[in-house]
Amino acid sequence: MRNKRSINMYNYRRRRKRRNHARGKIYKRLRIGFWILFATVIVLGLGIFSALRFSGEKKIEKEINRPKQTEEGVEEDLVYSDGKTYRYLENSINILFMGIDKEGDMSQIKETGGMGQADAVFLLSMNLDSERIRMIAIPRETVVPVEVYDRNGLYKETRDEQIALQFAYGQDEKKSCELMADAVSHLCYQVPIHKYIAMNMGILPELNDVVGGVRIQADEQVKEMFPDAETGRFYRLHGEEAVTYLQSRDSSQFASSMDRLERQKQYILGFILAARLQMQDDTSLPLNLYEQFKGNYTTNLSADEFTYLAAQAAEMTFSERSLFVVPGEMVQDEVYEKYQVDDDGLFDTVLDVFYERVRGY
Structure with a gap:
């Protein structure tokens, strides 16, 4: 009777160990999956942010680099005051x-x-x-x-x-x-x-x-x-x-x-x-x-x-x-x-x- 009980206990422990091992694999995969998903979200977010910055930069450069015109249509970027010359700041x-x-x-x-x-x-x-x-x-x-x-x-x-x-x-x-x-x-x-x-x-x-x-x-x-x-x-x-x-x-x-x-x-x-x-x-x-x-x-x-x-x-x-x-x-x-x-x-x-x-x- 004692031997049978020992065998049953031994088999129970083996089954529990296998289940715990299987659960451990699942949890490990879930953790890995979570971090992959998290990293993907971060990369995508940075990618979107970088794309927006790049697109915005090109638009702003085009906006501020338009030639400055006077009412007569002549390009002018110099101003004279008290014998000194000043130029409008580019960019x-x-x-x-x-x-x-x-x-x-x-x-x-x-x-x-x-x-x-x-x-x-x-x-x-x-x-x-x-x-x-x-x-x-x-x-x-x-x-x-x-x-x-x-x-x-x-x-x-x-x-x-x-x-x-x-x-x-x-x-x-x-x-x-x-x-x-x-x-x-x-x-x-x-x-x-x-x-x-x-x-x-x-x-x-x-x-x-x-x-x-x-x-x-x-x-x-x-x-x-x-x-x-x-x-x-x-x-x-x-x-x-x-x-x-x-x-x-x-x-x-x-x-x-x-x-x-x-x-x-x-x-x-x-x-x-x-x-x-x-x-x-x-x-x-x-x-x-x-x-x-x-x-x-x-x-x-x-x-x-x-x-x-x-x-x-x-x-x-x-x-x-x-x-x-x-x-x-x-x-x-x-x-x-x-x-x-x-x-x-x-x-x-x-x-x-x-x-x-x-x-x-």
């Missing part, structure tokens, strides 16, 4: 960024006056040779010739108004952006504007959190908005805090929008730095942003162009010293504040950002 792409005080799907608005105003206006220049980003902040109250259109989209007149209003006179999102691009180019001595991005400010909380929040340094204004903040300390903005930080102003105080503009500059710098860190772990971030927020922004950048430029920007030099403000002063007329541009100062800024000194002329 630069200039992008107009606009923050619009309107929420909802921008593509659904088809009426003049319904698009909202451009509360934030920034002209960014990326030089692909020097790998440097520079940006000019344009106060929303800057006085420029604004093209006025009626509700049917018919041109009425051109009059001096705040630049923020030019966006409102477009009959749809594309027309509004084109009007703004023309106005900013005219302001900046006909600097070419190759691309534009306009986003409604309603997506700020979500956009802010996608990059893990944006780090800012608290000053007295921040302390007024967030009583628990300590002046001089760094904080990371989350969700609606970003909206409060970027849009708050005391309208009873003269030129309070200029303080808001300074906060916008600091926020943009912080956002770019945060996005760079995110892209180190997730190279698909630009494409995900492009797809995720469709309808809440309008741009003439294609997905591959956006992906390429975002990848380039992640490797470029960009600091507080790269940020400029259109020189001028705020004045009060009978009703509204208006920002009067210092033309000579702006001309020097344009030369500094978009041109290089040429020796030997």
Whole structure:
């Protein structure tokens, strides 16, 4: 009886060992299959990302290498000032960024006056040779010739108004952006504007959190908005805090929008730095942003162009010293504040950002 039991136990152990061995082979194959699948997904993802970057690069090169023409049709890339000669920087792409005080799907608005105003206006220049980003902040109250259109989209007149209003006179999102691009180019001595991005400010909380929040340094204004903040300390903005930080102003105080503009500059710098860190772990971030927020922004950048430029920007030099403000002063007329541009100062800024000194002329 004991021998029979021993034989049965022996056979049971052999069967269990064979089953465990078989299971081990299956689990091993599953693990190998998983890692092969994982590697395939990574390779495919990198392949798609690389293909988008390559395609975007070719399109951007074609865009920025178009010959620059004067009104007479003669190619011209030199500017003369104070006995010095300057040449427009080659391989630069200039992008107009606009923050619009309107929420909802921008593509659904088809009426003049319904698009909202451009509360934030920034002209960014990326030089692909020097790998440097520079940006000019344009106060929303800057006085420029604004093209006025009626509700049917018919041109009425051109009059001096705040630049923020030019966006409102477009009959749809594309027309509004084109009007703004023309106005900013005219302001900046006909600097070419190759691309534009306009986003409604309603997506700020979500956009802010996608990059893990944006780090800012608290000053007295921040302390007024967030009583628990300590002046001089760094904080990371989350969700609606970003909206409060970027849009708050005391309208009873003269030129309070200029303080808001300074906060916008600091926020943009912080956002770019945060996005760079995110892209180190997730190279698909630009494409995900492009797809995720469709309808809440309008741009003439294609997905591959956006992906390429975002990848380039992640490797470029960009600091507080790269940020400029259109020189001028705020004045009060009978009703509204208006920002009067210092033309000579702006001309020097344009030369500094978009041109290089040429020796030997």
